Amino acid sequence: MIMSLPIGDRMIEIRFHGRGGQGSVMASKILAKAFFMEEKYVSAFPYYGVERRGAPVTAFTRMDDKPIRARYQIYEPDYVIVLDASLIGAVDVLKGLKKDGYILINTIKSPEEMKKVLNHKNIATVDATTIAIKHHLGSQTAPIVNTAILGAFARMSGLVKIETIMDAIRQAAPAKQEENALAAKEAYENVKLGGD
Amino acid sequence: MKMILTGNESAAWGARLSRPKVVAAYPITPQTSIIETIASFIANGEMDARYIRVESEHSAMAACIAAQNTGVRTFTATSAHGLALMHEMLIWASGARLPIVMSVVNRAMAPPWSVWTDQLDTMAQRDTGWIQIYTENNQEVIDSIIMSYKIGEKHNILLPSMVIEDAFILSHTSEGVDIPEQEKVDEFLGEYDPAFKLDPDEPAGFGSLIMPEGPYMEFRYKMALAMEDARKETGEVVKEFNEIFGRNYSPFVEEYRTEDADAVMVVLGTIGSTAKDVVDNMRGEGYKVGVARVRYFRPFPVEEIRNIARKTNMLGVADRSYSFGPGANLYAETKSSLYGFTDIPVKNYVMGLGGRDITPKILEKVFKDMLLISKKGVVDKEVEWVGLQGDERWS
Numbered sequence: 001m002i003m004s005l006p007i008g009d010r011m012i013e014i015r016f017h018g019r020g021g022q023g024s025v026m027a028s029k030i031l032a033k034a035f036f037m038e039e040k041y042v043s044a045f046p047y048y049g050v051e052r053r054g055a056p057v058t059a060f061t062r063m064d065d066k067p068i069r070a071r072y073q074i075y076e077p078d079y080v081i082v083l084d085a086s087l088i089g090a091v092d093v094l095k096g097l098k099k100d101g102y103i104l105i106n107t108i109k110s111p112e113e114m115k116k117v118l119n120h121k122n123i124a125t126v127d128a129t130t131i132a133i134k135h136h137l138g139s140q141t142a143p144i145v146n147t148a149i150l151g152a153f154a155r156m157s158g159l160v161k162i163e164t165i166m167d168a169i170r171q172a173a174p175a176k177q178e179e180n181a182l183a184a185k186e187a188y189e190n191v192k193l194g195g196d
Numbered sequence: 197m198k199m200i201l202t203g204n205e206s207a208a209w210g211a212r213l214s215r216p217k218v219v220a221a222y223p224i225t226p227q228t229s230i231i232e233t234i235a236s237f238i239a240n241g242e243m244d245a246r247y248i249r250v251e252s253e254h255s256a257m258a259a260c261i262a263a264q265n266t267g268v269r270t271f272t273a274t275s276a277h278g279l280a281l282m283h284e285m286l287i288w289a290s291g292a293r294l295p296i297v298m299s300v301v302n303r304a305m306a307p308p309w310s311v312w313t314d315q316l317d318t319m320a321q322r323d324t325g326w327i328q329i330y331t332e333n334n335q336e337v338i339d340s341i342i343m344s345y346k347i348g349e350k351h352n353i354l355l356p357s358m359v360i361e362d363a364f365i366l367s368h369t370s371e372g373v374d375i376p377e378q379e380k381v382d383e384f385l386g387e388y389d390p391a392f393k394l395d396p397d398e399p400a401g402f403g404s405l406i407m408p409e410g411p412y413m414e415f416r417y418k419m420a421l422a423m424e425d426a427r428k429e430t431g432e433v434v435k436e437f438n439e440i441f442g443r444n445y446s447p448f449v450e451e452y453r454t455e456d457a458d459a460v461m462v463v464l465g466t467i468g469s470t471a472k473d474v475v476d477n478m479r480g481e482g483y484k485v486g487v488a489r490v491r492y493f494r495p496f497p498v499e500e501i502r503n504i505a506r507k508t509n510m511l512g513v514a515d516r517s518y519s520f521g522p523g524a525n526l527y528a529e530t531k532s533s534l535y536g537f538t539d540i541p542v543k544n545y546v547m548g549l550g551g552r553d554i555t556p557k558i559l560e561k562v563f564k565d566m567l568l569i570s571k572k573g574v575v576d577k578e579v580e581w582v583g584l585q586g587d588e589r590w591s
Contacts, residue, residue, distance in 0.1 A: 029370050033200050036372055042200070045369035048226075048311070069473045071332075071365050071466040072555045 011064040012159065013074040017093050018083035021053040023146030026172070027083070028059035031150055034160050034168035035063045043068050056091050063159070077101060081153060083128070083145050085109075094120055104156050104191070106145050111194025126152035126191040128183075135183040137176060147173060151184030152191035162188045201373045203366030206334040207273060207299040207359070208233035209373075210341025212243045213381040214297070217268035220248035220259035222278060225311045226363040227301040230273040253278035257285035257296075264294040265402065267393030269345060272296070275363065276303035276317045283321065289356045290325030290419065292403060293391070295348030296356040297341055298326075302465070302516075303363045304550045312551020313363035315464065316517035318493075319525045325419055327357040327426055328494040330464040332450075334373045337361050339443060342381055347433050351391045352425045362466045362516075363551065376441050384440055427495045448497035450489040451504065453479060457486035459510040459566035462501070462530055464490050467514050467547075467554055474559045485563045490526065498533040505538045510570035512562060516548045523579045543575045547582040558583055561590050 014031065018024030025046045032044035040063050047058040060074045076096045085107040087093060097103060103120055106128040114123050128148035138144035147169050154162045165188075166181040173180040201209065207230045211219065219238070221231040237243035248263075250256045253274050260270040274282060279300055289296050304314035318328060327348065331337045337359060344357035361367055392400070406412045427448075434447040452472050454460050461471055468489030478485050488504050488511075490497060505511060511534075515524030522528055527544035534542065545562050548554040562582060569575055583590045 029200070032370055036198075036200050041372065043369055043371045044200075045364065048364055048368065068371070069469045070556075071362075071470045072553050075555070 011062055011068065011070065012079070013077045014061040014063075014079040014081065015074050015077040016057075016059040016061070016081045016083065017087050017091055018057050018059075018146070019053075019087065020055045020057050021142065022057070022083045023144050024057045024059045024083055027081070027146035027150055028061045030147070030165075030168050030172045031061045031153065031160075032063070033172055034150070034164045035061075037164050037168055038160060040064065041066060041068050043070075047073060056087055079104070079153070079157060081149060082106060083149055088117060094118060102156060104149065104153055106149055111192055115194070122194070124152065124156045124191055124193045126187050128152065128187055131183050131186045131190070135176075135179040135186075137179060137183055147180035148183040148187040151187035154184070155188045155191050156193060197375045197377075198372055199375055200370050201334055201338075202229065202368055202370050203331075203334045203337050203361045204229040204301070204368065205233050206338040206373050207341060207361065208237065209375055210338040210359070211271040211297075211299075212237050213338075213376060213378060214269065214271070214342055214345045214385060215243075215382075216245055216271040216297075218246050218248060218260065218263035218270045219272065220250050220256045220263070220270070221272045221274070222250055222253045222256050224253070224275050224278040226303055226367045227273045227275040227278070227299065229367070230299050230301070234271075253281045254285055257282045257289060260296050260298075261285060261289050261292060261294060264289075264296055265292070265394050267388070267390040267395075269388045270296050271298070273299035273301070275301045276305055279317045279321060280305065283324070286321055286324040286326060286356075288403070291415065293354035293419075293422075294356060295345065295354055297344045297348065298356065298358050299337075299341065300358045300360045301363050301367045302360055310550040311363065313365055314517055314549050314551065315360075315515070318358060318360050319517045319519060321358070322494060322525065325355060325423075326494065327355055327423075327492070328360060329357065329492050330360045330490065331366065332466050332469045332489060334366060334369070334371050335443075336445070337366065338373060338375065339437065339441065339445070342376065342385065343433055343437050346385055346437075347426060347430055349388065350425075350429050353422050353429060354391055355419070355422055355426060360465070365466045380440060384437065423495045430492065430495075446491070448490070448492050449500040449504070450491060452487040452489070454486035454488060454504055454507055456484060457508045458484040459512060459563065459570045460486045460488050460504055460508045461559075461563065461566065462488045462490060462504075462511055462513045462526065464493065464526055465516065467516065467559075470554060470556060471514075471559050474556045474563065477556070478560060478563055483563065483567060485567065493526070493529075496529050496533065501530055501533045502537050505534050505540055508570075509540055509573075510566055511540065511542045512545055512566040512569075513542060514545045514547055514562070518546050518549065527579070541569050541573060541575045543569060543577075544579040545582050546579060552583060558590055
């Protein structure tokens with residue numbers, strides 16, 4: 001099942017939640033790059049708060065078929081991507097998420113299990129942490145999960161081809177380009193989709 | 197070549213393509229990634245320039261002044277407190293008639309500390325004799341830097357330029373940018389041809405002492421004439437740039453759906469970008485509103501503002517800073533330009549200070565307030581602060 005929203009006549013807005021050091025801002029940029037490679041108009045930007053390792057970080061990506069003029073934060077996203085499940089509870093990750101929108105979470109838990117914690121219909125999960133460690137991305141204790149989760153997003157949303165995500169990663173990742181691309185592919189193949 | 201770039205990477209590319217020989221800069225958030233990107237270009241051999249690390253912004257501008265005096269192009273970048281620290285040298289640069297180009301990322305002035313967008317920093321430098329251009333997207337950042345060298349270097353102008361972008365909203369936002377071809381930029385700009393320079397074979401002094409009966413006043417008068425000429429030359433340069441690079445810039449004011457508008461919002465920078473979306477939505481619902489995005493604050497587009505006033509019944513001026521005068525700066529200049537030319541109501545809306553988000557919802561409420569005033573023909577109050585905490589009217 002592909003959990004995509006109807007597109008074409010309106011802008012798609014995506015919000016990332018992560019912790020400083022996990023690569024949320026880079027993920028928002030790589031996703032924008034992938035959309036851009038598929039001839040879409042894009043913008044990606046961070047919400048800059050305190051820039052500390054481990055502190056909650058929010059980043060945004062917009063995508064549209066026409067030039068994007070919106071110059072404000074995203075308040076009602078179509079998609080939310082959570083790079084670190086420990087943020088759930090500390091941060092209101094569902095805030096403003098459209099009723100029919102989708103949330104993707106990096107966790108070992110299933111979408112059904114997550115539904116007990118999050119009151120939302122469409123939930124997808126992926127164990128991006130294990131995938132990142134397997135591909136030696138970051139360290140065992142602080143794996144960098146941002147590329148893996150983008151692969152899962154490609155499958156969940158159907159908005160962008162996994163091949164494009166992998167190419168965007170190869171071009172944008174500062175190191176271990178192929179490992180990062182393969183992590184995205186593995187997450188693409190292993191994301192668990194829940195919802196109607 | 198199309199690439200995904202932040203506003204700051206776009207500024208660095210604009211500098212790179214213009215081939216300055218000296219870049220002197222000091223880091224400050226949110227500008228730092230401009231000079232970091234330039235430092236990488238130079239370190240990688242992609243840009244043939246001397247990068248001078250200095251101990252302050254005052255020194256950065258002093259170094260640019262000295263370098264430009266030897267007959268080369270220079271570039272620097274700063275924000276907020278860095279720009280304030282440069283103040284003395286800014287006046288020197290323009291008075292010495294050196295067409296330096298500088299990126300400024302608008303950031304709020306402390307206290308309290310804020311790194312987010314607010315245009316007080318550049319507004320506080322409006323009288324320094326620099327040309328000031330405010331941008332609304334990353335394409336305009338890169339293109340305006342290139343055009344600024346061309347305009348400033350003309351021998352009837354010889355004035356420095358600030359190319360201004362809103363903090364984070366542009367500086368750290370990635371979007372698609374068309375990077376002009378180097379050969380075309382080279383052809384467009386040509387070799388730098390200084391009107392005068394330090395030359396051991398032809399010794400000369402610059403910036404000497406002048407007695408009150410000496411030509412100090414004439415120097416300032418010539419700067420005023422140069423700023424007037426910049427008005428004419430900018431029109432020509434923008435037209436040429438549009439043709440060569442396939443762009444569509446209006447030289448001084450970008451008007452959006454102002455024909456037949458009952459009320460027009462006058463803005464600077466990225467507010468204009470969001471406002472265009474709001475105008476489209478409101479037009480769809482039958483509200484006749486428009487936007488006039490002022491690009492050049494110096495020289496100020498007096499004629500263009502008067503022409504817009506002729507087409508509409510009300511002007512709402514949005515300022516992202518405040519000046520403790522009769523309203524904020526864009527408002528004061530707009531109203532001053534209109535005095536004696538029209539009696540339509542003009543109201544000042546102060547918003548978005550310290551990076552407070554300006555949403556379509558807020559802008560729609562402002563447009564509706566403007567329409568109400570346009571019907572009544574008179575303002576309820578001259579200056580309205582929009583979006584203060586606890587003020588339910590605008591939330």
